[in-house]
Amino acid sequence: MIMQKIREFMYGRYGTDKLSLALIIAGFVCYTLYVFSRFRLLYLISLIFYGIALFRTLSKNIDARRRENMKFEQFLWKAKNKWVGIKADFEERKTYKHFKCPSCGQKIRIPRGRGKVEIRCPKCSNRFIKKV
Ligand SMILES: [Zn+2]
Known part of the structure; x- marks a missing residue:
C-alpha cells in the first residue's frame, strides 16, 4: 500500500543518480564534521547538499537532471585521469x-x-x- 503510494508519487520524477548520491555523501560528511567541530556553517552546508539532492530526486525536469549528472560524471572522469597522471609522474x-x-x-x-x-x-x- 505504502510502496504503491511511493511509486505513484515518484512516477515521472527523476529519481536518484550518481550526482545525488555524491551530494548526500557530501552532506553527510559536512554534518559529521559539524558534529565534531560545532562549526554552524558546516551544518548549513550539509542542509544545502541534502536540499539539492532532494530537489533533484523529485524533479520532473528529467532532461536537465540528466545533463547535470552527465557533467558531473565527466568531471569525475577528468579528475580520475588527472590523478592517474600525477601518480605516474610521481612514480x-x-x-x-x-x-x-x-x-x-x-x-x-x-x-x-x-x-x-x-x-x-x-x-x-x-x-x-x-x-x-
Ligand atoms: Zn609547446
Missing part, C-alpha cells in the same frame, strides 16, 4: 623530470642526469633550456 620522478612547455603547456618528460639541455616541444616546436 617515475627518479628517472625522469617533467616540464610543461612555456608556450603551449604540453607535458614533456626528459631523462634525468643530462645536465642543462635544450628541449624542443614536440607539439609546437618551441625551444627552451632546462636543467635535468
Whole structure:
C-alpha cells in the first residue's frame, strides 16, 4: 500500500543518480564534521547538499537532471585521469623530470642526469633550456 503510494508519487520524477548520491555523501560528511567541530556553517552546508539532492530526486525536469549528472560524471572522469597522471609522474620522478612547455603547456618528460639541455616541444616546436 505504502510502496504503491511511493511509486505513484515518484512516477515521472527523476529519481536518484550518481550526482545525488555524491551530494548526500557530501552532506553527510559536512554534518559529521559539524558534529565534531560545532562549526554552524558546516551544518548549513550539509542542509544545502541534502536540499539539492532532494530537489533533484523529485524533479520532473528529467532532461536537465540528466545533463547535470552527465557533467558531473565527466568531471569525475577528468579528475580520475588527472590523478592517474600525477601518480605516474610521481612514480617515475627518479628517472625522469617533467616540464610543461612555456608556450603551449604540453607535458614533456626528459631523462634525468643530462645536465642543462635544450628541449624542443614536440607539439609546437618551441625551444627552451632546462636543467635535468
Ligand atoms: Zn609547446
